[in-house]
Amino acid sequence: xxxxxxxxxxxxxxxxxxxxxxxxxxxxxxxxxxxxxxxAYALIKQxxxxxxxVAALREGPAGAKKAxxxxxxxxxxxxxxxxxxxxxxxxxxxDPDTLSDKIDGKAELYLSSGFKEMxxxxxxPTDGDKARFDIYVYDMASPQSAFxxxxxxxxxxxxxxxxxxxxxxxxxxxxxxVGSRYLEIVADSDAPAVKNLLDxxxxxxxxxxxxxxxxxxxxxxxxxxSPGSLFPKPGLIEGSLRLAMSDAFGLEGFSNVxxxxxxxxxxxxxxxxxxxxxxxQAQTWKQNVLKFLLDNGYSxxxxxxxxxxxxxxxxxxxxxxxxxxxxxxxxxxEATSRQAAVALAxxxxxxxxxxxx
Amino acid sequence: xxxFGETQPRGESALTRRDFIKRAAGASVLALxxxxxxxxxxxxxxxxxxxxxxxxxxxxxxxxxxxAGRMAIVRGTDRAAMLDRAVAALGGIESFIQKxxxxxxKVNAAFATPPSLGATTNPELFAAMARMCxxxxxxxxxxxxxxxxxxxxxxxxxxIAEAAASTGARLIIPGEGLFSPLTLPGxxxxxxxxxxxxxFKGVTKLIAVAPVKDHARAGASMILKNFYGLLGGRRxxxxxxxxxxxxxxxxxxxxxxxxxxxxxVMLTNGPTGGxxxxxxxxxxxxxxxxxxAADAAGLELLERSLxxxxxxxxxxxxxxxxxxxxxxxxxxxxxxx
Numbered sequence: 001x002x003x004x005x006x007x008x009x010x011x012x013x014x015x016x017x018x019x020x021x022x023x024x025x026x027x028x029x030x031x032x033x034x035x036x037x038x039x040a041y042a043l044i045k046q047x048x049x050x051x052x053x054v055a056a057l058r059e060g061p062a063g064a065k066k067a068x069x070x071x072x073x074x075x076x077x078x079x080x081x082x083x084x085x086x087x088x089x090x091x092x093x094x095d096p097d098t099l100s101d102k103i104d105g106k107a108e109l110y111l112s113s114g115f116k117e118m119x120x121x122x123x124x125p126t127d128g129d130k131a132r133f134d135i136y137v138y139d140m141a142s143p144q145s146a147f148x149x150x151x152x153x154x155x156x157x158x159x160x161x162x163x164x165x166x167x168x169x170x171x172x173x174x175x176x177x178v179g180s181r182y183l184e185i186v187a188d189s190d191a192p193a194v195k196n197l198l199d200x201x202x203x204x205x206x207x208x209x210x211x212x213x214x215x216x217x218x219x220x221x222x223x224x225x226s227p228g229s230l231f232p233k234p235g236l237i238e239g240s241l242r243l244a245m246s247d248a249f250g251l252e253g254f255s256n257v258x259x260x261x262x263x264x265x266x267x268x269x270x271x272x273x274x275x276x277x278x279x280x281q282a283q284t285w286k287q288n289v290l291k292f293l294l295d296n297g298y299s300x301x302x303x304x305x306x307x308x309x310x311x312x313x314x315x316x317x318x319x320x321x322x323x324x325x326x327x328x329x330x331x332x333x334e335a336t337s338r339q340a341a342v343a344l345a346x347x348x349x350x351x352x353x354x355x356x357x
Numbered sequence: 358x359x360x361f362g363e364t365q366p367r368g369e370s371a372l373t374r375r376d377f378i379k380r381a382a383g384a385s386v387l388a389l390x391x392x393x394x395x396x397x398x399x400x401x402x403x404x405x406x407x408x409x410x411x412x413x414x415x416x417x418x419x420x421x422x423x424x425a426g427r428m429a430i431v432r433g434t435d436r437a438a439m440l441d442r443a444v445a446a447l448g449g450i451e452s453f454i455q456k457x458x459x460x461x462x463k464v465n466a467a468f469a470t471p472p473s474l475g476a477t478t479n480p481e482l483f484a485a486m487a488r489m490c491x492x493x494x495x496x497x498x499x500x501x502x503x504x505x506x507x508x509x510x511x512x513x514x515x516x517i518a519e520a521a522a523s524t525g526a527r528l529i530i531p532g533e534g535l536f537s538p539l540t541l542p543g544x545x546x547x548x549x550x551x552x553x554x555x556x557f558k559g560v561t562k563l564i565a566v567a568p569v570k571d572h573a574r575a576g577a578s579m580i581l582k583n584f585y586g587l588l589g590g591r592r593x594x595x596x597x598x599x600x601x602x603x604x605x606x607x608x609x610x611x612x613x614x615x616x617x618x619x620x621x622v623m624l625t626n627g628p629t630g631g632x633x634x635x636x637x638x639x640x641x642x643x644x645x646x647x648x649x650a651a652d653a654a655g656l657e658l659l660e661r662s663l664x665x666x667x668x669x670x671x672x673x674x675x676x677x678x679x680x681x682x683x684x685x686x687x688x689x690x691x692x693x694x
Binding site: 020021024027028030031034035037038041042045089092097098100101102103104105106107108109122132134153155156157158170171172173175184186188189190 | 372374377378381384385388389391392395399467468469470471473474505506510514572573574575578591593596599625626627628629631632633634635
């Protein structure tokens with residue numbers, strides 16, 4: 001034993017030693033109680049959320065508040081000169097702290113998908129028409145992040161464009177991804193003269209933002225099937241492929257899940273696919289998904305006609321199927337009939353066998 | 358090791374009464390010092406967002422008891438005509454606005470986007486409401502919102518500034534001096550938070566005019582969510598508990614009248630929208646004295662249920678109004694397309 005912990009020794013002569021009495025014991029307990037009370041007080045106060053304090057801590061000292069939209073950005077030159085339009089405003093840039101100043105509650109969609117920065121600028125047509133174009137360029141963490149926000153907002157029935165792999169237009173707007181950037185060109189009307197400017201604007205922005213060949217190669221993972229190719233074509237609703245970067249189906253931590261919608265006869269269903277780092281994680285997430293479904297009122301049902309290893313569940317007329325192959329976790333979400341769930345699970349399984357050889 | 362309180366064996370290492378008292382006193386002093394230090398350093402009020410030195414507890418009750426619990430739902434496409442009929446059905450504008458009233462109209466001007474995109478209060482509807490108040494004898498009509506990013510440009514592009522100028526309503530641009538700290542009694546989120554109390558100075562009536570919209574975080578943005586625009590500061594901290602903050606906002610002020618515009622509804626990609634395809638013609642205007650009931654009725658236009666938008670029932674439970682809007686026996690009027 002070190003001298004530091006050497007037992008207490010008397011320094012001067014013998015002292016009268018008596019057992020610890022009731023008063024001393026009470027005093028001891030009182031000290032402990034005081035200590036516990038201090039601890040409890042500190043913990044309670046610490047746990048009480050004071051938004052004003054949180055906001056102040058984020059902002060830093062008074063006067064250090066970052067001006068919304070005033071951030072300098074390397075992306076700003078992208079919105080310098082564009083064909084057929086002239087700037088109506090300065091370029092404004094928004095980071096994760098200020099994005100909601102510009103797009104309010106929609107910011108969470110971007111923030112949960114790997115948002116880095118957004119630049120915006122308004123333009124008017126040079127031909128004198130009274131029209132307005134708002135162009136938003138979102139810089140996301142990866143091409144997958146850009147696809148997640150693109151697909152999460154895709155308008156049903158919108159016309160796909162050949163501009164890039166992920167591009168579509170509506171009456172007054174054009175939306176596309178290029179590399180890790182997601183772009184929106186929004187006009188204030190669907191007048192023909194206005195619509196005619198959307199495509200040239202999209203092409204000009206694409207030319208400015210197209211990733212270099214080396215960058216493209218770095219983004220492509222060798223030997224990895226594209227997520228879209230894992231979904232069978234029969235019954236697939238065009239343009240319904242989406243990516244949930246986080247918390248897919250409301251299951252916390254269930255990330256990077258691709259989904260696509262199907263119309264199978266009279267029934268509807270959503271297929272899902274997630275490529276995990278390894279087989280063990282695919283199995284773990286299969287169990288997590290099953291537990292989540294069971295916790296939310298689903299019950300496993302017998303389905304001998306489902307693919308081998310598939311677990312089929314049902315709740316109030318909604319059917320789910322979950323299975324794995326190697327590091328692939330896939331299945332069916334919210335099928336409106338048992339037949340549709342089993343058929344889509346079978347088709348997904350067949351596709352997985354072919355693509356994941 | 359012996360347990361605390363056990364008798365020590367006699368001998369050199371045993372504890373004496375004097376030593377025990379010394380140690381106990383030392384521990385007590387330490388504990389009390391730590392507690393005193395914590396209490397001394399603890400700032401229970403948090404940083405003050407304003408310099409008024411006064412913490413508000415609400416923005417006021419602007420309701421008119423004689424016409425409480427009323428609602429009209431009008432079908433049509435002409436917003437001004439629909440508003441006219443709805444207000445007449447609720448007892449006429451004189452039931453709400455008296456001579457000399459100073460009326461604040463809280464619009465949704467959260468984004469610098471044109472009215473065609475439907476993300477903000479329609480300027481024609483706002484103008485019709487402002488005119489109606491002035492005709493009823495209001496001494497002044499004021500309009501405001503607090504879009505964080507570039508308020509002037511938001512009021513300009515949404516058409517609200519022009520509509521205000523054309524009707525004689527006065528635009529209140531949110532400046533730092535208008536904000537004062539507010540702590541809602543019993544509130545967990547609205548604690549020392551800056552709200553635009555300055556815009557309420559001298560105000561005797563409050564009217565909310567908002568569009569029906571999808572909202573990515575809250576599920577829906579209508580009358581209650583519109584009050585979010587009264588908050589200052591880095592209010593995005595509330596996005597993690599959006600239902601909670603909207604519930605507290607429902608208790609912040611009792612409006613005189615709520616005008617919920619479902620003429621064109623933003624069904625998807627709210628609250629910003631962007632594509633005209635996000636909008637759907639629902640041809641409905643809801644006017645009510647009860648903001649919770651107005652939102653509950655607006656949900657039907659969004660094709661959603663109360664379970665999709667939890668804050669409406671939470672506001673009902675908090676006493677801000679009725680989530681079962683049919684209890685108000687709404688007057689239904691069809692002006693045709």
